[in-house]
Every structure is written in structure tokens, then in C-alpha cells.
Amino acid sequence: MTTTLGHWINGTIVADNNRPAPVTNPATGAVKLHVALASKATVESAIAAAEAAFPAWRATPPLKRARVMFNFKALLEKHADRIVEAITTEHGKVWDDALGELQRGIEVVEYACGAPELLKGEHNRDVGPEIDSWSEMRPLGVVAGITPFNFPAMVPMWMFPIAIACGNTFVLKPSEKDPGCPMIVAELLKEAGLPDGVFNVVNGDKEAVDTLLTDKRVQAISFVGSTPIAEYIYRTGTAHGKRVQALGGAKNHAVVMPDADLDNATNAIMGAAYGSCGERCMAISVVVAVGDEVADALIGKLTPKVQSLKIGNGMDRSSEMGPLVSKVHRDKVKGYIDSAEKDGAKLVVDGRSLKVAGHENGFFLGGTLLDNVRPDMVSYKEEIFGPVLQIVRVKTLEEAIALIEAHEYGNGVCIFTRDGGTARAFCDTVSIGMVGVNVPLPVPVAYHSFGGWKRSLFGDLHIYGPDGVRFYTRRKTLTQRWPMQPLAKAQFSFPSN
Numbered sequence: 001m002t003t004t005l006g007h008w009i010n011g012t013i014v015a016d017n018n019r020p021a022p023v024t025n026p027a028t029g030a031v032k033l034h035v036a037l038a039s040k041a042t043v044e045s046a047i048a049a050a051e052a053a054f055p056a057w058r059a060t061p062p063l064k065r066a067r068v069m070f071n072f073k074a075l076l077e078k079h080a081d082r083i084v085e086a087i088t089t090e091h092g093k094v095w096d097d098a099l100g101e102l103q104r105g106i107e108v109v110e111y112a113c114g115a116p117e118l119l120k121g122e123h124n125r126d127v128g129p130e131i132d133s134w135s136e137m138r139p140l141g142v143v144a145g146i147t148p149f150n151f152p153a154m155v156p157m158w159m160f161p162i163a164i165a166c167g168n169t170f171v172l173k174p175s176e177k178d179p180g181c182p183m184i185v186a187e188l189l190k191e192a193g194l195p196d197g198v199f200n201v202v203n204g205d206k207e208a209v210d211t212l213l214t215d216k217r218v219q220a221i222s223f224v225g226s227t228p229i230a231e232y233i234y235r236t237g238t239a240h241g242k243r244v245q246a247l248g249g250a251k252n253h254a255v256v257m258p259d260a261d262l263d264n265a266t267n268a269i270m271g272a273a274y275g276s277c278g279e280r281c282m283a284i285s286v287v288v289a290v291g292d293e294v295a296d297a298l299i300g301k302l303t304p305k306v307q308s309l310k311i312g313n314g315m316d317r318s319s320e321m322g323p324l325v326s327k328v329h330r331d332k333v334k335g336y337i338d339s340a341e342k343d344g345a346k347l348v349v350d351g352r353s354l355k356v357a358g359h360e361n362g363f364f365l366g367g368t369l370l371d372n373v374r375p376d377m378v379s380y381k382e383e384i385f386g387p388v389l390q391i392v393r394v395k396t397l398e399e400a401i402a403l404i405e406a407h408e409y410g411n412g413v414c415i416f417t418r419d420g421g422t423a424r425a426f427c428d429t430v431s432i433g434m435v436g437v438n439v440p441l442p443v444p445v446a447y448h449s450f451g452g453w454k455r456s457l458f459g460d461l462h463i464y465g466p467d468g469v470r471f472y473t474r475r476k477t478l479t480q481r482w483p484m485q486p487l488a489k490a491q492f493s494f495p496s497n
Contacts, residue, residue, distance in 0.1 A: 004034040005179055007042060007203055008186035010049035011196025016042055021176055021205075026092035026323040027313040029361030035179045038204035043171075043211040046200040050142040050169035051217050053197030058139050058167045062115040065165050069113045071192035072161075076106050076185075083184055087152055088314040090178035092322040092363070093276045095314055098153075105157030107446040108464050112161035118469050119166065128495070131481045137473040139167030140219040140243070144212045146233065147182075148225045149175035149325050150279040150385075156182055158450065159222045162468040164198060168219075171200045173212060177325055179203045213237050220471065222463065223247065224281070226383070227409070227455050234458035245459040245471055247281070247451060249383040250411030254284045254440060255400045255426070256298055258291050260416035264438070266301040268416070272440035273389040274309060274367050277324050278333075281456075282412045282434070282441050285384055286373070287391050288400045295393045299348060299371055302389070306349045306367040312356055323356075323363040324386060330363040333386030337368055340379035340390070346371040351387060375403060383409070397422065401429055411452030414440050433457065 016036035087098040123134040145159040220243040227248030237244040272284035289295035314322035351366025414436035433452035436442030451462030
């Protein structure tokens with residue numbers, strides 16, 4: 001009999017056999033464990049625990065909160081292998097990729113360790129006669145995060161370290177596809193000294209999500225996932241008076257100019273397109289080749305590399321790409337390849353028939369490369385979220401920019417060129433939230449903020465970094481006077497200097 005994973009509420013594991021769902025190892029197709037999908041009552045108990053913990057945690061000095069984060073960082077590093085194994089055996093990504101994900105999450109924890117500095121307000125003396133004014137960054141209360149399957153360590157860490165360091169209490173609803181990592185993280189936070197109730201985990205599905213979205217005790221919601229769900233989260237959460245940041249889908253383009261270093265571009269694109277089996281919101285899924293000569297040369301360099309990808313169990317340290325997260329998702333990605341072929345795209349490398357010896361029941365799909373893709377194709381319009389790279393041919397940079405501008409998503413983009421003027425013009429013109437120059441995955445570091453434009457983000461603030469601090473705090477401005485002598489008379493005009 002397999003284990004049934006419960007929830008982490010008020011500093012302890014809460015058993016719950018409500019609607020157990022299987023968690024599968026994507027490399028083998030075997031059920032690893034079951035996870036209980038939380039009932040409304042279970043989610044409400046987590047919210048209640050967070051609400052009860054808030055007054056004392058809000059009153060805890062920021063320096064003491066930061067010390068918990070310092071301890072937490074050390075524990076994450078100490079238990080890295082345990083966390084990475086949970087990610088790899090539940091999500092499928094290869095070991096080094098899971099370790100890299102964890103490291104990027106730790107970097108946000110490091111940023112949150114600066115809470116005393118990050119929460120400094122602003123002060124002015126003598127804004128009026130004997131009047132001082134200052135602002136303070138105050139926590140919101142109970143906040144929640146709803147996170148996707150593709151980064152079970154990093155994306156939650158985009159949220160809760162900053163939220164907690166700012167004095168809030170947190171309820172996390174991770175993906176039910178790979179819930180092991182967040183439960184380990186909860187244990188480590190307690191070991192780091194975090195008081196019970198400050199961080200809670202509820203495993204669940206839409207019932208859990210809707211409870212978080214509608215419960216009036218939850219002040220803010222952070223979300224990362226697909227655009228249709230992001231839009232639903234944003235509309236529902238804001239309709240219930242919550243502050244919401246909802247990060248959605250992407251269709252990230254890599255523009256390759258005629259002057260680009262094609263060897264470097266090829267290697268960069270390979271990692272950005274096929275790393276994590278393409279299950280990244282910042283994955284490069286479209287190459288926009290400027291000129292047929294560039295397209296032909298690039299395809300000539302990409303083809304043997306795609307064909308020779310070492311695909312296997314992510315626990316095998318030599319694997320370069322693992323399986324997709326589920327059979328349903330693998331079949332969906334295959335459907336996009338079928339659609340592109342039917343619509344007239346040229347199949348340069350077809351990964352649909354891949355079989356991995358000893359893992360015949362795993363959810364594997366080989367790297368796929370498509371040429372002559374057009375903007376009217378479904379495979380171009382929609383986010384595939386798999387190891388499928390499409391080549392679109394254009395004649396000029398202006399045509400490439402117009403193509404990118406016309407797409408509904410605006411998450412990430414990059415350009416490969418040796419010309420500074422071209423790079424500058426591209427960066428200034430393109431309506432995308434994160435732009436790379438000879439950098440295929442321009443994911444901002446922890447002390448900047450991550451977020452796209454257009455239908456890749458719903459809400460005003462990006463995630464983590466300075467925008468994360470702004471999102472998880474509200475500003476209170478105080479104006480104070482201690483007169484040395486009584487006021488001469490009442491003043492009925494609006495106060496000014």
C-alpha cells in the first residue's frame with residue numbers, strides 16, 4: 001500500500017484521506033504515493049491557523065524574522081539531495097536541473113534575509129511647523145500562494161520567504177502532481193525556528209483554490225500557472241477584495257540575426273528549449289530566424305544536437321532531459337506536433353516515437369524540431385509546454401518584432417546578435433516583460449522582479465524582489481506634531497506650507 005500525503009497545518013502533519021489522488025513517477029509510470037485533496041474545511045483550518053499566528057509574527061522584529069530565514073537557507077542546503085530527489089521522482093526533471101531550481105529558490109530566501117533593510121520606511125522632519133512625517137511598510141495578514149507543477153521548489157520560494165519576512169502568515173496550495181517537496185520545506189521551516197501556523201501547506205485541487213480565493217481572511221493571492229487559470233484567479237480574487245498577482249503562460253521567441261554567433265546561439269537555444277523537457281514558462285519555444293540563410297544554418301547545427309539528446313530517468317546523472325510530468329500532458333504535447341504537421345510545418349526531428357529502454361511505461365517524448373511554422377498555426381499560437389522547438393522564418397528584424405508584438409503573450413524574449421545598436425533597438429521596442437541579449441532565459445535574479453506583460457501577467461506587481469516586498473506590504477503614512485506652545489487659533493483652510 002502506498003503512503004497518503006496529508007497537509008501541514010499549524011506546525012504538524014494533518015492526515016486527511018479525503019479524495020486521495022495518485023502521485024506518479026513520470027520516468028516509470030508507477031504510482032509513488034497518494035496525496036489527499038483537501039476539503040473546504042481542511043483549507044479553512046489552515047487559514048485559521050495562519051490567522052491565529054499573525055499577531056505574534058507581525059510583532060516579531062524583522063531582524064528575528066530574518067534569522068529564521070538564515071537558518072532556513074542553511075537547512076535547504078543541508079537537505080538539498082532529499083529535496084532534489086523528491087522533485088526528480090515526482091516531476092521528472094533531471095537531477096542537475098532540479099538542483100538548479102532549488103538554488104534559484106534559495107537566492108530568494110537570501111534576499112528575504114535582508115528584511116530589516118527591505119522594510120525601512122521613509123522619514124522627513126519638519127514637513128510643517130513642528131510636524132514630522134514618515135511611512136512604514138506593514139504586513140497584510142494571511143496571504144496565500146497557488147503554485148504549478150513545473151517548479152515545486154523554486155516558485156513557492158518566489159512567494160513565501162518574502163511574505164513571511166515581511167510579517168505575513170502564509171498558506172501554500174502546491175500542485176497535486178508533485179507535492180513532496182513543499183512538505184519537506186514545511187518541516188525545514190519549523191526546524192529553522194518558524195513559529196507554528198506562520199507557514200501552512202494544503203494539498204488540493206479546485207476546491208482548495210476556490211476556498212482560498214473566497215475566504216475573507218485571506219488578504220492576497222499569488223499565482224503562477226496557465227493564462228486561463230491566471231485570469232480566473234485574478235478575476236475571482238479581486239472580486240472578493242483581495243490583492244492578486246497572477247502570472248500566466250508564455251510563448252517565448254528567440255530572434256537570431258544574420259550576424260549572430262551561431263555556435264553560441266545553438267547551444268543556448270538547446271538548453272532553453274529542451275531543458276526541463278520544455279516545461280518552463282521561460283522556455284524558448286520559437287526561433288525567429290532573420291533570413292533563410294540563418295534558418296538553414298541554424299537548423300543544420302540544431303538537428304544533430306536534438307537527435308543526440310540523452311533522454312532518460314532524471315535520477316541518472318548523465319541524462320540531459322527527462323520525461324514529461326504525466327501521460328495526459330505527454331499526449332497533449334504529441335497532439336500539438338500532430339497539428340503542426342497537419343498544418344504544413346516541416347518535421348525536421350520527430351520525437352513522438354521515442355522509447356526509453358527499461359522505462360517503457362514512462363512519459364517520455366523525444367526532442368522535436370519543426371521548420372516553416374506560420375503564425376496562423378495552433379502550435380504557434382498556444383503554449384505547448386513540451387520539448388518542441390519551432391522555426392519561423394522572416395526577412396527583417398522589423399518583421400520579427402511585429403511577429404512578437406502580435407502574440408497575446410509577453411513573458412520573455414531574447415535576441416542573438418553581435419551588434420549593440422540592433423540589440424538596443426530591439427530592447428527598446430519589444431513589448432515583453434523580460435528581455436535577453438545573447439541570454440536565452442532572461443530570468444531576473446532575486447533582487448530584481450519576475451513578470452511578463454500582456455496576457456502573461458494579471459495584476460500590477462511582478463513577483464519576488466522589490467515588487468514582492470511591495471506586494472506583501474501596505475504603506476502606512478504617519479504625520480505627527482508635538483507643539484512647543486498652544487496653537488494660536490483654529491485653521492479652516494486645507495493644511496499646507
